[in-house]
Amino acid sequence: MEDFNFNSPLQDNNDTNTNSDFERGGFIIYVMTCAIPCVGLPLTLGAIYALYCLVRNGHVVPVYVINLLISDLIQLCWMIAEVTRPLTETDYLFYIYGLLVSVGFMVCIALERYLVIAWPLWYRFRRTIKSSVVVCVMVWAFPLVYLLPSHFWFDFEVIEIIFAVIILVPFPLLIFFLIGTLKALSAADRVASDEKRRIVGILVLVLLIYTLLFLPSVIWFLAQRAKKNFILGGLSFVFLKLSPLADLALYVFVRKGIIDKLLASLCRCRTDSNDISISAV
Numbered sequence: 001m002e003d004f005n006f007n008s009p010l011q012d013n014n015d016t017n018t019n020s021d022f023e024r025g026g027f028i029i030y031v032m033t034c035a036i037p038c039v040g041l042p043l044t045l046g047a048i049y050a051l052y053c054l055v056r057n058g059h060v061v062p063v064y065v066i067n068l069l070i071s072d073l074i075q076l077c078w079m080i081a082e083v084t085r086p087l088t089e090t091d092y093l094f095y096i097y098g099l100l101v102s103v104g105f106m107v108c109i110a111l112e113r114y115l116v117i118a119w120p121l122w123y124r125f126r127r128t129i130k131s132s133v134v135v136c137v138m139v140w141a142f143p144l145v146y147l148l149p150s151h152f153w154f155d156f157e158v159i160e161i162i163f164a165v166i167i168l169v170p171f172p173l174l175i176f177f178l179i180g181t182l183k184a185l186s187a188a189d190r191v192a193s194d195e196k197r198r199i200v201g202i203l204v205l206v207l208l209i210y211t212l213l214f215l216p217s218v219i220w221f222l223a224q225r226a227k228k229n230f231i232l233g234g235l236s237f238v239f240l241k242l243s244p245l246a247d248l249a250l251y252v253f254v255r256k257g258i259i260d261k262l263l264a265s266l267c268r269c270r271t272d273s274n275d276i277s278i279s280a281v
Helices: 016-056 062-084 089-118 120-126 129-153 156-168 170-187 193-222 230-254 258-280
Strands: none
Touching: 016 062, 016 230, 062 089, 062 129, 062 230, 089 120, 089 129, 089 156, 089 170, 089 193, 089 230, 156 170, 156 193, 170 193, 193 230
16 A cells, blocks of 8 residues: 555655745744644633533534534644654544544534524424434435445555545535525514524535635645645645634524624624615615
C-alpha cells in the first residue's frame, strides 16, 4: 500500500524557490493545529453537556448537534495526536472517519430543520428521540462501510477520490433544504416567527460551513493533477481543521435567547430599510 500523508498539500512542492513559503505555511498550520484543540476541546465538551441537558428535558432537536460535536471531538483528538507523535495510516483513516460523520450530521440537521417548515404535521408526529437515535447509529455506521474495505484493499489515491465524491454528495442536498425551506416559510403558520428565523439561520450556517470549509478540500482531492499547488492544498486542509470551531456556532442557534434577539434585530433593520426605500420612491 502506498504511503499516505494527509499533510501532503504542503509537502509535494520541491521547488527550492518556494522553500521559505513552505516553511512559513507549515509553521502557521502547526500553530493553528496546536491552538484549535486548546480552544475547541473545552468549548465543545461544554456545549455537549449543555445540549445533553436539553435532551434529558425532552427536546429532540439537539440530538444531531450533539453527535456532530462528538465527531468534532474525534477531529480535535486527531490534531492533538498530530503534534505529539508520528501518525500512522490508521490515524489518518480515523480523521477521515470523523470528517465523514461530521458531514453526515450536518445533512441530518439541515433535513430536520427543513421538515419542521415543509412538513410540520409529519415531523410533529414522527419526531421522537428513538427515531433520532436510529438515524444517529446509521450515520456513525455508514463511513465504516467505506473506510474498512479501503484500509485493507484500496490504495490511498482511491481513498482520496472516493472521499471527495462522498463529501460532495451533500452539497446539492443542503442547497435543496435551504431553498425548500424558504419556499415553504409562508405556509408554515404553526411555526412561530422566531423559530422560523432560527431554522433559516441554522440552514444558512450549515451551508456556509460546508461551502467554505469542506468544499475546497473536495476540489483539491478531485484535482489530483494540481497537487503541486501546495497553497491551495494547504489552505483546504486548514479550512478542514477549522470546522470543529465553526460547528460550535450551531449550538448558539439551538439555544434560545441572544440569537433570537439578534435575528429579530436583523429582520427589523431589513424591514426598516425597505420602508425607507419605498418612502423615497
